[in-house]
Amino acid sequence: MKALVYEGVEHVAYRDMPDAAPQDAEHLIRVEAVGICGSDMHAYLGHDARRPAPLILGHEAAGVIVGGPRDGDRVTINPLVHCGTCTACQSGRVNICPNRQIISMPPREGAFAQYIAMPDRNLVTVPDDVPLAKAALAEPLAVSWHTARLGLEALHPAMDRRALVIGGGAIGLAAALALKAMGVSDVTITEPNDARRTYVASICPFNLRAETTETFPLVIDAVGFAATRQAASALVEPGGVIAHVGLGDGGGGLDIRRMTLQEITFIGTYTYTVEDFRQTASAIFDGRLGALDWIEMRPLSEGADAFRQLRNGSVAVPKIILTPWE
Incomplete structure (x- = not known):
């Protein structure tokens, strides 16, 4: 699959990577939209030791499930994978789970790619009338x-x-x-x-x-x-x-x-709970968060240019969304 890979300070490259491989209770998702986050920029600038090169960044994503019982479902992705058994998870505060993982940090590759694998519980179904580019905004x-x-x-x-x-x-x-x-x-x-x-x-x-x-x-x-x-x-x-x-x-x-x-x-405040994520997705779907038309779409293949322009402050739009299939 094609992916945008962080390879060192201020260097990302669009290249071939091994295909994403779902584990037990995971779905393969064809990524249709993925946003560039401030934390991606921190990694790009070499300011985040939690994201060492080489690594596929990106965690603000939406796409379509490929194969399995939910084949064809349009979903937005909660990138925070929690253990579900610790005191924090049992109390609903999964964002401070000591065993939490997030895509775009090892051991999980990110979503600046054509495919990603995610657990079923991390996926929220997107109504047919909601563009996946807007659904990708659920995470931020x-x-x-x-x-x-x-x-x-x-x-x-x-x-x-x-x-x-x-x-x-x-x-x-x-x-x-x-x-x-x-x-x-x-x-x-x-x-x-x-x-x-x-x-x-x-x-x-x-x-x-x-x-x-x-x-x-x-x-x-x-x-x-x-x-x-x-x-x-x-x-x-x-x-x-x-x-x-x-x-x-x-x-x-x-x-x-x-x-x-x-x-x-x-x-x-750090990330969100599962309930926060679901409430946010619902607010996107029913329009309570407005038109959400403050995004700019670019091909994933041009991601390196997007990172450079964000680095030099020449981007006015609040969010750049990359599309892996153009």
Whole structure:
């Protein structure tokens, strides 16, 4: 099969790889759409030791089951494979399962390929009227759905339901959409990149700013650099909540003294639960997350160019979706 393979720092190559081989209780899936994620970029830049070269990256995927009792079923893929038996899994928190695996990390190859094998429980059926390119957004949208849900659950009931999202990329935009779907009508996004801010403003009715000095009860950091954590620390109201989902760098930025003196809650959020993923998929299918027309389709064979353009900041669209069969 053809695949886009990470071969070293800032080097991915489109080449032949061994065919995906389903194990027991797994299905073979013909991948029809797969998104480029920020974590793929971290690996591409050599910033993620969990993804050593050579490796097929990609974990935001949808496709069609080939063979077996579900042959022909259109599915979106939950890439997080959990053990199902540990305390975390038994309590529904599969995202912190100590034995979890995710495609695009060893031992599981990713979905920048024509085929992938996945367990049945990781597949959600996609209605015939939903394009698979939109269904592939279930994974990044579920990350943000999980963050928005945890942030709102932690917010004191006496506080206003207003939110700031730092970052207008795919995760930030998805967080804003999730907040809207959860009933938060007042959502502001800050995004310093002029082209990206203009693009997001053209597709979504959010308050878009390059920066702000206004404070908010809930702040979602969808970037995760020291500078954005510093901004989140300054812009959250006393008694408010910071939900941190970005993985830009590893440390610095938080004003721990202010957070302590003003009882600000900080929540680190990682991926999603099975229920979060299914709720997100349902919200995509019934239109609660909007038109989801902020994607750009490209052939998988041109994936190397897409990575280079994302690296140099010349892509305004929040999400590039690769198609392995063009």
